[in-house]
Amino acid sequence: MTVAPPAAEQRGDAGRPVPPGGWLGWVSTTDHKRIGLLTAGTSLVLMLVYGVFALFMRSQLAQPEESLLTPQTYDQLFTIHGSGMIYMVMTPFAVGMGVYLVPLQIGAPGMALPRLTLLGYWLYVFGALTMLAGFATPTGAAADGWFSYPPMADSTHSPGAGTDLWIAGVLLAVTGTILMGWAVLWTVLRRRTRGMTMLRLPVFCWSMVATCLMVIGAFPALLAALVLLAVGRADPSVFASNVWNIGYQHIFWFYGHPVVYVMFFPYLAAVAEVLAVFSGRRFFGYKGTALSLLVFAALSMSVWGHHMFATGQAANDYYSLTSIALLVPAGVEYFGMLGTLLGGRLRLRTPMLFALAFVPQFLIGGLTGIMVGTPVIDYHVTDSYFVVAHLHYVLFAGSAFGLFAAVYFWFPKVTGVLLDEGMGRAHFWLLVVGTNLTFLPMFALGYLGMPRRVATYAAFDGFGLLNLLATVGAGFLAAGMTVFAVNVLWTLRRRSLGRAEPAGDDPWEAHTLEWATTSPPPRLNFPADRPLPPVSSFAPLLDLRQRGRSGT
Ligand code: HEM
Ligand SMILES: [Cu+2]
Numbered sequence: 001m002t003v004a005p006p007a008a009e010q011r012g013d014a015g016r017p018v019p020p021g022g023w024l025g026w027v028s029t030t031d032h033k034r035i036g037l038l039t040a041g042t043s044l045v046l047m048l049v050y051g052v053f054a055l056f057m058r059s060q061l062a063q064p065e066e067s068l069l070t071p072q073t074y075d076q077l078f079t080i081h082g083s084g085m086i087y088m089v090m091t092p093f094a095v096g097m098g099v100y101l102v103p104l105q106i107g108a109p110g111m112a113l114p115r116l117t118l119l120g121y122w123l124y125v126f127g128a129l130t131m132l133a134g135f136a137t138p139t140g141a142a143a144d145g146w147f148s149y150p151p152m153a154d155s156t157h158s159p160g161a162g163t164d165l166w167i168a169g170v171l172l173a174v175t176g177t178i179l180m181g182w183a184v185l186w187t188v189l190r191r192r193t194r195g196m197t198m199l200r201l202p203v204f205c206w207s208m209v210a211t212c213l214m215v216i217g218a219f220p221a222l223l224a225a226l227v228l229l230a231v232g233r234a235d236p237s238v239f240a241s242n243v244w245n246i247g248y249q250h251i252f253w254f255y256g257h258p259v260v261y262v263m264f265f266p267y268l269a270a271v272a273e274v275l276a277v278f279s280g281r282r283f284f285g286y287k288g289t290a291l292s293l294l295v296f297a298a299l300s301m302s303v304w305g306h307h308m309f310a311t312g313q314a315a316n317d318y319y320s321l322t323s324i325a326l327l328v329p330a331g332v333e334y335f336g337m338l339g340t341l342l343g344g345r346l347r348l349r350t351p352m353l354f355a356l357a358f359v360p361q362f363l364i365g366g367l368t369g370i371m372v373g374t375p376v377i378d379y380h381v382t383d384s385y386f387v388v389a390h391l392h393y394v395l396f397a398g399s400a401f402g403l404f405a406a407v408y409f410w411f412p413k414v415t416g417v418l419l420d421e422g423m424g425r426a427h428f429w430l431l432v433v434g435t436n437l438t439f440l441p442m443f444a445l446g447y448l449g450m451p452r453r454v455a456t457y458a459a460f461d462g463f464g465l466l467n468l469l470a471t472v473g474a475g476f477l478a479a480g481m482t483v484f485a486v487n488v489l490w491t492l493r494r495r496s497l498g499r500a501e502p503a504g505d506d507p508w509e510a511h512t513l514e515w516a517t518t519s520p521p522p523r524l525n526f527p528a529d530r531p532l533p534p535v536s537s538f539a540p541l542l543d544l545r546q547r548g549r550s551g552t
Pocket of ligand 2: 256260304306307
């Protein structure tokens, strides 16, 4: 570990009292690095919890007429699994990465609005706990699926406290996410170092700008939907007519579609940074990608009705047109990634493996998204396993692979030591096999007509073999995630015993400013005795090396 030179304490935030040490120092910290780490760490722990729920579900579905779980338990598990993964894992981790990385990447000593960020973190933690508390009530946790549609979720059909706790939990956590989103956006706008114009922001920072704009623009709609649901549970007349049931869907999906990109941009951008660094090339198509992220964010608020084709209450032509228009910015981003790889000298370390797998796997998610965005196909596969396959290709085979690319890539920056490469590779291969074995058969299952959200199926349905394959795949996933957890804990343990080799400040020859400081960075991010390199592009460290090589 490197200790910050005392001079660093005097930069930028001079005069601020030195924070308390120990655990109190952590829970009350205004250091963006600690808040970012707390957020990311909490999300990873929750990912394992909700992952275990998925294993129970997959075991239940391994063969027809299985009775491991009651239908009631199954409903609770898929609801908390799905809503947990979305509200409490993939979204907060994405924003948490922003909290950690954005100030470092723009050369700032800290966040704008650090206390608001901390409040956001605590709202998120209490939200996650509140949602899980549903399991401790007599009627169990919420069981209405991650979008909690009325009338299913009203007090007549879902009388227990589980749904109320679910509403409160999501409300708290999402409020926290919104606060963090404001803080990250404000940081980009207000705290950039000299020379860091908006068009020199690293790709990851651009992804956070677009992400935070969506968080701020669309997430409040979810709060409105939740309030509507809570009011409707207290006063059943609200949902007595179909108007507000459909109204709820409109408001919900105004949030529900953009959140997909919130769980996509930061991971895509992490992948973009990894691809560039590990091919030794500048990211290709920078301006196009930055622009396409903004276009994407704007368009994202106009496509929500594609989740409602089957209701017959949304303008199909309009929504399928806007949905398919998303192909354009998505294509720009894909060309950026492929163009970066082309002609690069690839170094296949663990972060790069995850980034490379992200590219084709996410494509499967994206292309099947175009399919379900087309009403004629959607009518056939809606509410079937095809949708389950599609959403897991996007969120797991895609975003979660980006998440792991990010974890392996930035781990040495955060901790000063590298994760073990052997275990990293084992994790990677188990995940590649497991992901595709689990989720590919589900496309076929959906096509054959297996409905989603059913606790079991009959033997004569003929879904047995494909489900068995999917469950075997889940076993690979569980093994892979165990290796990952062991790798992290083992590496941190070795570090605290002083046995892990220091990674150095910039082990990957990276491009952006966070690698210009020590690993881990000092409290105010950049040692005062070490001037920041000049910023004349979005890859200042690469510029420095190239200038060094050409001798200028
Ligand atoms: C980042 C990781 C993941 C995310 C974001 C995610 C998200 C979701 C969502 C949103 C749902 C739908 C819940 C609903 O309909 O209300 C769901 C269902 C489900 N997921 Fe995941 N999931 C993830 C990982 C996994 C993994 C690794 C597995 C398998 C081992 C899995 C297995 C399932 C199963 C079995 C269902 C229930 C399907 C049904 O009955 O309709 N998920 N997930
Ligand atoms: Cu959508």
